[in-house]
Amino acid sequence: MSPVSFKLAEMESWNRPPVVEPHGEGELLEIAMGPHHPSTHGVFRMDLALDGERVVKLKPVFGYLHRNHEKLGEGHSYLASMPFTDRLDYFCSLTNNWAYALAVEKLAAQDVPERAEYLRVILAELTRFQNHASAIGFLLQEMGASGTPLMYAFREREKILDLFEALTGARMMCNYMRFGGCRVDASEDWLKQTRKVVAGLPAFVDEFEAFLQTNEIVMARCQGMGILRPELAVNAGVTGPMLRATGVNYDLRKVDRYGIYDRFKFRVPLGEHGDIYDRYMVRMLEMRESIGILEQALKDVPGGPVMDPKAKIRNFRPKVGEAYGRIEAPKGELGFYLISDGTGNPYRYRVRPPSLINLTVLEDMCLGQNVADVVLIFGSVDIVLGEVDR
Amino acid sequence: MKTVEEIKASIEAAVPGAGVEIVQNPGPAAQHSLLLTAEKAVEVAQFLRDDAELALDFLSNVTGVDWLDKEITEKVKVTRTVAKTVDGVEQQVEETVEEPRKRVEPGRLEVVYHLYSMSKKHGPVILRMRTGNRTDRVELPSMTPIWRAAEFQEREIFDLFGVVFDGHPDLRRILMWDEFKDHPMRRDYVEPDDYDYEPTPHDEVLAKAKAHQEKLAGTAQAAEGDAAR
Numbered sequence: 001m002s003p004v005s006f007k008l009a010e011m012e013s014w015n016r017p018p019v020v021e022p023h024g025e026g027e028l029l030e031i032a033m034g035p036h037h038p039s040t041h042g043v044f045r046m047d048l049a050l051d052g053e054r055v056v057k058l059k060p061v062f063g064y065l066h067r068n069h070e071k072l073g074e075g076h077s078y079l080a081s082m083p084f085t086d087r088l089d090y091f092c093s094l095t096n097n098w099a100y101a102l103a104v105e106k107l108a109a110q111d112v113p114e115r116a117e118y119l120r121v122i123l124a125e126l127t128r129f130q131n132h133a134s135a136i137g138f139l140l141q142e143m144g145a146s147g148t149p150l151m152y153a154f155r156e157r158e159k160i161l162d163l164f165e166a167l168t169g170a171r172m173m174c175n176y177m178r179f180g181g182c183r184v185d186a187s188e189d190w191l192k193q194t195r196k197v198v199a200g201l202p203a204f205v206d207e208f209e210a211f212l213q214t215n216e217i218v219m220a221r222c223q224g225m226g227i228l229r230p231e232l233a234v235n236a237g238v239t240g241p242m243l244r245a246t247g248v249n250y251d252l253r254k255v256d257r258y259g260i261y262d263r264f265k266f267r268v269p270l271g272e273h274g275d276i277y278d279r280y281m282v283r284m285l286e287m288r289e290s291i292g293i294l295e296q297a298l299k300d301v302p303g304g305p306v307m308d309p310k311a312k313i314r315n316f317r318p319k320v321g322e323a324y325g326r327i328e329a330p331k332g333e334l335g336f337y338l339i340s341d342g343t344g345n346p347y348r349y350r351v352r353p354p355s356l357i358n359l360t361v362l363e364d365m366c367l368g369q370n371v372a373d374v375v376l377i378f379g380s381v382d383i384v385l386g387e388v389d390r
Numbered sequence: 391m392k393t394v395e396e397i398k399a400s401i402e403a404a405v406p407g408a409g410v411e412i413v414q415n416p417g418p419a420a421q422h423s424l425l426l427t428a429e430k431a432v433e434v435a436q437f438l439r440d441d442a443e444l445a446l447d448f449l450s451n452v453t454g455v456d457w458l459d460k461e462i463t464e465k466v467k468v469t470r471t472v473a474k475t476v477d478g479v480e481q482q483v484e485e486t487v488e489e490p491r492k493r494v495e496p497g498r499l500e501v502v503y504h505l506y507s508m509s510k511k512h513g514p515v516i517l518r519m520r521t522g523n524r525t526d527r528v529e530l531p532s533m534t535p536i537w538r539a540a541e542f543q544e545r546e547i548f549d550l551f552g553v554v555f556d557g558h559p560d561l562r563r564i565l566m567w568d569e570f571k572d573h574p575m576r577r578d579y580v581e582p583d584d585y586d587y588e589p590t591p592h593d594e595v596l597a598k599a600k601a602h603q604e605k606l607a608g609t610a611q612a613a614e615g616d617a618a619r
Contacts, residue, residue: 234448248508320416389565
C-alpha cells in the first residue's frame with residue numbers, strides 16, 4: 001500500500017481541493033491522461049491518481065501549445081497583434097477581436113460608430129451561438145454519442161461560418177475588428193442572408209432540445225455530476241456559463257454594458273445545482289437569448305460609416321497609460337490588459353484567458369468521481385487549448 | 391463605488407500601518423491603482439474581500455510587468471569653490487552651476503491584480519506590488535489563500551517573470567517545462583542558441599544547436615592553443 005501524501009491538505013485555507021482518502025488495501029494507479037487523449041480537445045494532460053475507478057488526485061498539466069503570445073504582442077505594433085488574437089480561442093475569433101479592440105479603445109479613448117457597434121453585436125452573438133452549439137455537440141461526443149450530435153451542431157455552425165466568410169474573408173481567422181470600428185462594411189445582401197440564417201436557428205435549438213433534454217443517458221450521466229459550489233466558483237474566478245450554472249448572476253453584457261448591449265432586451269439564464277446538466281442547460285438557454293439579441297439587432301442596423309473617420313490606423317501611438325478591457329466571451333470573461341509607454345508597441349500585453357482560469361476548479365469537481373466522468377466534467381468546462389496555453 | 395482615495399482611507403482605517411500608495415494612471419482610461427507593501431498585502435487583501443461595502447470577491451486578472459533599470463539624466467545644482475581672477479586679484483569664489491548627472495533607477499518586477507465585486511457589481515480596484523529588484527529580492531506574498539483565482543495566474547508569473555510567491559500552495563512552472571531555466575517574459579530575455587533542453591530538436595533548431603556546438607568546440611580549441619603557447 002502506498003500512502004499518498006497530500007501537501008495541499010496541510011493548508012488551512014477552505015478553498016483548497018478536498019482530500020480524498022483511498023479505500024481499503026492496494027496501490028493507487030497513477031495515469032497520465034493525455035496529451036493525446038481524444039477527450040482533451042487538443043494537447044492537454046491530466047495526471048490522475050486512481051483508487052480503483054475513483055479519482056483521488058488530479059493535476060492538470062499545460063503548456064503543450066505555448067507560443068508566448070504575450071511576448072509576441074510586445075514585439076508587434078498594436079494593429080499587428082489583431083490577427084494573433086484570432087488564434088487564442090480559434091472557435092470564437094470575433095469575440096477575441098472585440099475584446100482586444102475594446103481594450104485598445106479604452107487605452108486611446110477611441111469612439112466607435114453606431115453601425116460598427118451593431119455589426120459587432122451581431123457577430124459576437126453568432127459566435128456565441130456556434131460556440132455553445134459545438135460545445136454541447138462535443139459534450140455529447142464524450143458521452144459516447146459518437147459524431148451524430150456533433151454533426152447536427154456543425155451543420156448549423158457551417159451556416160454561420162459561411163456568413164463570417166462572406167463578410168470577413170475567413171471562416172475562423174476573421175481578423176475583422178479595428179480600433180474604432182470594423183474593417184469592411186456589411187452589404188445589404190449580407191444582412192439579408194444573416195436574417196435568413198437567424199430565422200432558421202430556433203428550429204435547430206428546438207430539435208436539439210427534443211433529442212437531448214430528457215434523454216435518459218444525458219440525464220443519468222450529467223445530473224448531480226461534477227458539482228461546483230457558487231462560493232468556490234466566485235473565489236476561483238470562474239466566469240461564463242460555468243459560473244452562471246452555479247446560480248451566480250454575473251454576465252458582463254449586463255454588468256459592464258459594453259458596446260450597445262444596454263439597448264437589447266435579454267435574460268441571463270441561471271442554473272441551480274452547478275452540475276454538468278446545468279451547464280448544458282445554461283448554454284442551451286443562452287443560445288435562445290442570443291437569437292433574441294440577433295433578431296433585435298438585425299431589425300435596425302443604422303447606416304453610416306463602420307470606421308471612426310478620426311481613428312488612427314497607421315502610426316498608432318496611444319498616450320502613456322494603461323487599460324484593462326473585458327467582454328463576455330462565449331467561454332467566460334476575456335480581458336486584455338495593456339500598458340502603453342507612448343511608442344507604437346505595447347509595453348505589456350496581457351490576455352486574461354477564461355479557459356485557463358475556469359480549469360482552476362477542475363480538480364475540485366473531479367475528486368471522488370469515477371474516471372469515466374472526468375471526461376464529461378472536463379468537456380462541460382468548454383475550453384480551447386489555444387487560449388489555455390497562449 | 392468608492393474612489394481610489396476613499397478606498398485608501400478605509401484600508402488605512404482597517405489595517406494600521408498598511409502604507410498604501412496611489413499610483414496614478416495618466417492615460418484616458420484613468421484606472422488608478424493602489425500600491426501595497428509586501429508585509430501588509432495579505433491583510434489588506436483580506437480586508438478588501440471581506441469588507442461589506444467593498445466586497446471585492448472576484449479576482450479577475452493577475453499579471454506581471456517587468457521594469458528594467460532606467461537611466462535618468464537630470465540636472466543637479468552643484469556648489470564648488472573655483473579660483474577666479476576678479477579685478478586682477480586671484481580669489482577663491484563659490485560658484486553654483488548646473489551639472490547633468492546620470493542616475494540609474496533600479497529595475498523591478500511588478501505584479502498587478504484586477505479586482506471586481508460580483509455581489510455588488512462594481513470595479514475594478516487595481517492592486518500592485520513591487521519586488522525589491524529583478525535578481526535576488528523577488529519574493530512577494532501570494533494572494534492564492536485569499537482568492538483561489540490567483541493560483542494558476544501566479545504560477546504563470548513565477549514561470550514567465552520569475553516572481554517567487556510566498557505562501558502559494560503549488561508553485562511550479564506552468565507553461566514552460568520544469569527543466570527550463572530562464573524567464574521568457576522578461577524584457578531582457580535572450581533566446582538561447584544551444585537548445586540542449588529542447589525536447590524534440592528538429593530542422594532549424596538542430597542546425598542552430600549544431601552551430602552552437604561548433605562555436606563551443608572552436609573556443610575550446612582556441613583556449614587549448616593559448617595554453618600550449
